[in-house]
Amino acid sequence: MTEATMTGERLRIEARHLTKRFGDITAVDDLGFTVEPGRVTGFLGPNGSGKTTTMRMMIGHITPTSGSVTIGGKRYREFTDPSAAVGAVFDAASFHPDHSARDHLRVYAAMGGHPDERVDELLSLMDLTGAARRRTRGFSTGMRQRLNLATALLGDPRVLLLDEPSNGLDPAGTAWLRSFLRHLAGEGRTVLISSHVLGEIQQVADDVVVIRQGRLVTAAPLSELSGMEAAVLIRSPDAEALVQVFTRQPPAGPEPRVERIGPDQLRVWGPDAAHLADLAAAHHLRIHGLTTEEPDLERLFLDLTGSTR
CATH class of the missing domain: 3.30.70 (Alpha-Beta Plaits)
Structure with a gap:
């Protein structure tokens, strides 16, 4: 991580009265919570509860029906260099099957205006150097997850939005991810992680936001939740x-x-x-x-x- 980023701005995520309707279906309903910098926040809810929709509204992939979500007081589209502010990993991310890992990262580095040497730095960080020239069509699910994360980190962002990032990782990879996320939060970054692997969230998260049917159930430090004591x-x-x-x-x-x-x-x-x-x-x-x-x-x-x- 660069010195400028390590001493960079702390960005809080704030959702206020966030609502999204798809026709007659209300996916997110008057949702409000904050995600604090310097902490890992677990974003939890049953399948179909609106987690991914909420995270996609944070980066403008989906437009809210009403309400707002800001990052450091700004909407995502207001950032002049958005990939340096926010990096996002979504489970459904895909790659051109004929591109190598290095090709993929170089394309996104060029699109974001990031230096080419950042590509090799991230390939090494994600333990993908040995697969740098391989076509992504042959990547395992775990390798795809690591390449997703490398893509999100190209701009050395202050905020990370991770949707099911441990899918497909072996135990060693999962332990590495847990340590890495703690390291990022320790640098003052804001980390929001959605996962159905609750044991992993329990080991890595400082705070949790729980939603059900698009509405907030609770948002609190994990240690303060009733039932989260021995x-x-x-x-x-x-x-x-x-x-x-x-x-x-x-x-x-x-x-x-x-x-x-x-x-x-x-x-x-x-x-x-x-x-x-x-x-x-x-x-x-x-x-x-x-x-x-x-x-x-x-x-x-x-x-x-x-x-x-």
Whole structure:
């Protein structure tokens, strides 16, 4: 990355009352949220919820019916050098089958007015140097995804919009992408990533925006979402008595929140497993199972969107 870009402007994405109708179908409905610079934001929703339509409105591929979306206070078309401001990767991107990877990037570099040496820099960065002269018709899905990302990065943009960027990547490629996105956010860039791989979003995102049927469900830091904190699962024949103890005589530290999930099972948020075990022992109550349950974005997503497994 160039020094100018690393110290460049921080650009916030702001959607206000964003609406898009296709005939009688409302794909996006009065949607409003912000995406902050220096952070990775996961954009989540069931298939058909309006994520890709929203992202395409950000870069002018689709015109809103009403409302607006701005990047750094500007509409995309107002940027004099848009590829230096915003880079976008969409799952449906395609390449001329007879072009090599280098040819493809050189064409887009010329169109954007970017130096030719940027092409080899990105081929190396995306581990595509060995395939630089190969025709894209023979590329795997993962190689196409990396070439998509290289294309988006030609202008060294301050904002990245990534629609399902990990599709087709092997585990090593997925881990590399996760690290790379964190690096970009660390430079102050704005990263919005749509993905159905919720485990990946949970590992990489700072914030999430969740939509359903084109409307906002929630937008918040991932760590602040209810349900995105560790819980303790307890199995006990004295479950009812434990509920009374935990709620009436809470242990020192965080106040517990208790959910009854079965005749002899509880889920408790707040105190850790050791505190809860000590409290049960102090009241001579039996515990037959005690497990720390890590936060689960998939379960939270299903609850928020009303989806089913």
